[in-house]
Amino acid sequence: MKLYLWPRSLATRTALVLLLGLAIVQVAGLTIHALDRMDVQRLAQARDLAVRVASFYRTIALTDPGRRPTVLADLHRGPDLTAALAGSPPDVDMPEMPTPEQRLLRVNMSMVWMGAPNLRWREMVIYGGHPWGKVVVAMRLPDGEWLNVRAKLEPLRPWHSPTFLVAFSLMTAVAAVLTLWAVRRLTAPVRLLAEAAEALGRDVNAPPLPENGPTEVAVAAVAFNTMASRIRRFVQDRTELLTAIGHDLRTPITRLKLRAEFIEDDEQRGKILADLEELEAMVSATLAFGRDSRAMETVTSIDLAELLRTILDDAGDARPDVADRLTYEGPSHLTVQARTLSLKRALVNLVTNAVTYGGAARVRLALQDDRMVVIEIEDDGPGISPAEMDRVFEPFHRGEPSRNRETGGVGLGLPIARNILRAHGGDVTLANRPAGGLRARVTLPV
């Protein structure tokens, strides 16, 4: 069964369970308290009523039957008590009082001293009760006459006062707030862990988790940090391996380039040199990938607008056939703080991709919220199938097989660009344009 209202967050779930428990305990407590209180009130009311009615009876019983109506009229009865003398119990539209309450009243009345045993009522009927808000006590005097006393019954009040309820709600609210706070505090390490895992995904060199707090949390943090350092070492080993291979390849490539110069056949020499250029480009991309994960360059100011235009100029010089499809749109100057050489490499990679696969690079630069710059690089190529979207950022992934051999590349351009931009606090995302072609969107803090 699926609980649709069941919240997804651990903190909310825990808080909800705790608050539900708190509510149940509070309601039970309140009920017990109210029942108790009603019992006590019932007892007090019964004693009070018994004393008043019995005293009344005693006064009338002690009075000479002839003078009783006069005495009755003179007696101060209070607003909630009426009494009348009659030949029989009154005719009331109420049933007799329930037995437990009646017994309570009778016991209390019998405890009132009557002066002489023969003055005691010969018979007594009690009607009504709390549901009717009043009670009628009919007593037969020793001489046969009936004294019928009607008394108003104050409704039972389960609560002391409105302030009690206010205080109680306040208390509950404070408990609830404390619960929420405690739960948030207790589940914070889980959130922290999730954030750390996310940060690790973006940057292997993200700072470690603090290894403090409750035992379980500290143990989890230590385990996480150990895992992170293993991943870091793994990445580092791989990077060092790649760099070593790249370094070692330089000497044979240099030799081959020199040897090629001694080949008489111009066509063959040209082809060999082109192959070597491609090989060199691969090695140099591999080296760049290894180097960027270390990011040792210092941050300086650079005119990003001019940098983009320079990159486009270079691209146009290298490919005069597409030069008129390399455009820049945006401010003429825009200063950002960046690791200049890395940033240039990242942007060159993106522009080169656009030119190589899309035959164009339309670059737009804009400032967003004074804090971020957005660079959009559009091309006229076939775009990327949705399935490939995520994979193109994986190192050594080389797009669709149909298009990569011709255009070369080693599958590091985008990973390098993304590493660099993320190290700058920015990012790069790709999207197919509705009109066709690909759009790379770069964000970068100013």
Place this chain on the structure above:
Amino acid sequence: MEPTPHILVIDDDREIRDLLARFLEKQRIRVTAVRDGKEARRAWLNGHYQLVVLDLMLPGESGLDLARWLRGQSDIPIVMLTAMGEDTDRIIGLELGADDYVPKPFNPRELLARIRAVLRRAGDQADVRHDPAVRGYRFADWTLEPARRRLLNPDGVEVALTGGEYDLLLALVERANRVLTRDMLLDLLRGRQAGPFDRAIDVAVSRLRRKLEDDGRNAQLIKTVRGGGYVLAATVDRL
């Protein structure tokens, strides 16, 4: 006809040494090739050279130490062979007074072009030779830093330059207020540009003017000289 220049090549890989020697000799350059610092010192004392091609990564004494030693001996031009794309090596090398650097694996023809350009500069006039003590040139509030190959605007913000633009600007700055003929500029840009050189120079100059905010139609900083040439019209301070 120019006299055959004599070059000292220092590289620890025998094959590269031999191939480079053969290649350069085919281009009418005399080469003495040695494998390390010890041999280089011996060769230095026994010969007279116009230029040194020096690999930064040498066994034993490092290329940087050797460059420092060579600089102590004379102001012979040095072309460094650096690890590919290692910008820090490049910066250190240029600060130590290398006249140019070529990343390994190098294109032999590009190396040849650089060697020729450096030799021509060396043969130019002594006072415009690359001066290793210069950390930067300041002209009209702009700063050009040869060690980092970068241009800073009056606010200290880096303004990107292409390789060709940088070479062109450095040539203009080093020879401020002197006309650079198209031929000289062609030499500088050779090996860098794919397109026709003539146009490349005009394009590079117009881009430089844009970057220096020097209005193209009324250029004050880089002036066009009638008859084919350019001049940087500014006082240049060496930093």
